[in-house]
Amino acid sequence: MSAKEKPITGTLVNIAMWMERRLHIVKIWNATAGHPIPKTSASWFYTFGSMTLLCFSIQIITGILLSLAYVPSAAEAYRSLEFLNFHVELGWLLRAMHYWGSNCMVIVMFLHMTQVFLWGAYKYPRELTWISGVVLLFLTLAIAFTGQVMRFDSDAFWGVGIGAAVLGRIPFIGGQLVSLLLGGAIIGSDTLSRFFAFHVFILPGCILALVSLHLRLVLLKGINDYPKPGIQVNRRTYDATYEEIIRKEGIPFFHGIDKDLVANGILLVVIVSLAIFVGPNGPGIPADPAVRISDARPDYPFLWIFAAAALAPHGSELLLFFVLPIIATLLLIGLPFYSNQGEKHFARRPIAILVVLLTYLGIGMLSYAGLTGPWSPQMEAWSGAPTKREFIQARTPLELQGALLFQNKQCRNCHALGGVGGRRGPDLSDIGTRMDEPLLVRQVIQGGGNMPAYGNNLSEQEVRALVSYLVSLRPPHTIPAQIPSRPEKTERVSTGEPAKQAQSGR
């Protein structure tokens, strides 16, 4: 046996040695997997970076496979996705993995960034690592957005429309930017082609280039030593201190990958499980501008921006869409320069903790608002939402007429009764305890506070009926609202011209 085996092993060793002499594999291994890292950096908190890279790898593999069946044409994209979902063997699973991999990539990347921020890893000498990471974050969001457009269903279509509308708001060059974005006069085939080019060539290329830079910087400047409260970063002494740490307690990089391995395994299982049990996203309603839609909602990573656009005060859009993002970007990129030295540990950086808390709360709450979308009117509530008995029984004929008007004039699309209906405006289940007749008449006729004026569309009798119904909307055993500042009953306001909308009413 051994006599037979020996020549084979010998040949294999010879081949390996030949490859080694040509490729210098050992040298590359020592410079990368073997490079020394501080022992303290082999921490569970340091696993998010490799998890982000794992997500990106999944995206590349599933993306290339999906491109085998996907047709980037406005006329065909939707059908090719349905073909992938229902006809290509396991096509649905690959679509689902690409979708959930994308969501996970954004989340894990954000966690990675938070960790780097809280652990002070962006400080001297890792400024460029942070900056390349910030650019990678923007690139990842861009690739997520362009990926959502690939679906080319109704949400994607109107999502591009929203993007065009946002660009169109830029002073002076807005119109030209819209043409550049759409590649033509309308959202159509040229638009999808250009988003496709960005999604599969330009952005992945940029991301690969920046990931290489990012990793190169990690190798050059070393992994951040685990911060201890009280230890200050000083530009003059840090390099020597780091070298000292490496010399004293350095371990080869691959000795510290056990935790990365576990974390990445869990992430992989999570992504595949989500893909299997939740499935792919859509495609939803086909992208036909002639089909009525009830709402257009972006994918998870953009829900908070969607919500911010809805909740921003009237006229603040320029500030929200351009000034704030520019300031935020400058603050992010400038971070390692205005916070270059000093404490690394978050226990000594209360403002950093506050920033993280506020960011997470803000994005979390806005995302929740975006998911539930309380500002979107329910376009079918006026004809479809049931009215509970308590809102109708024991009413006078006039009040019942008002109840009918409340449905027929689409009031219900924005105002809920008993929680059923739109939530754009306040729930009116107990409006009778908050507003009296003159106030309600004024509100109905003049509108205000996001409500259109109904003065032109309702006769005096209709206003009377509607308002008498609204006054009757209050829980049993409560008295109608009485406005204390009004000493005597004012003259009834008659229906007339709707007053010009007062913006201050918001």
Added chain:
Amino acid sequence: MTPNESESHPSISSEAKNHSTRRDFLLKVGVVINTIAAFMIGIPIIGFIFSSLIKSTPPVWFSLGPISKFPEGTMRRAVFENPYRREADGQTSRVTCWVSRIQGDQFKVFAANCTHLGCPVRWFAQSQLFLCPCHGGAFYANGAYAAGPPPRGLYIYENKVENGELKIKAGVLPTLGNPV
């Protein structure tokens, strides 16, 4: 060549001088050729990238059909094929607009795109309002701003009646930067 370098390579200094003049000349020729080549390649590439700006696609006149389709005093939805339609556009070249026939030949044609963020508004005849499904923008029957986040009234297409047909000037996605 700096004195330091010539000192470190004394043996080739005399020959290198001859070579360096030839090399300098070739370098200059190379720079000139490559500059010309860069322009020859670069200008078409830049032109291609910005072609959607160079080749302008202005709104054009086309017919929405006979005016008898639109009864007087009503608001009707009209769907038209975009004049810049290509085969690959599929359904996306179908564009919706709202046609209000005030009386006789008097029309007002509104783009369906909300002026806030471009979602398609829907007309409610009972309350005489356009409502936007995205963020609750509202517009009156004459297209004027009524409520919600939109910065202005609905976009209005120019229209005219010719030979009993209603014609509008459209074909470009209306945005604030390019309001029809």
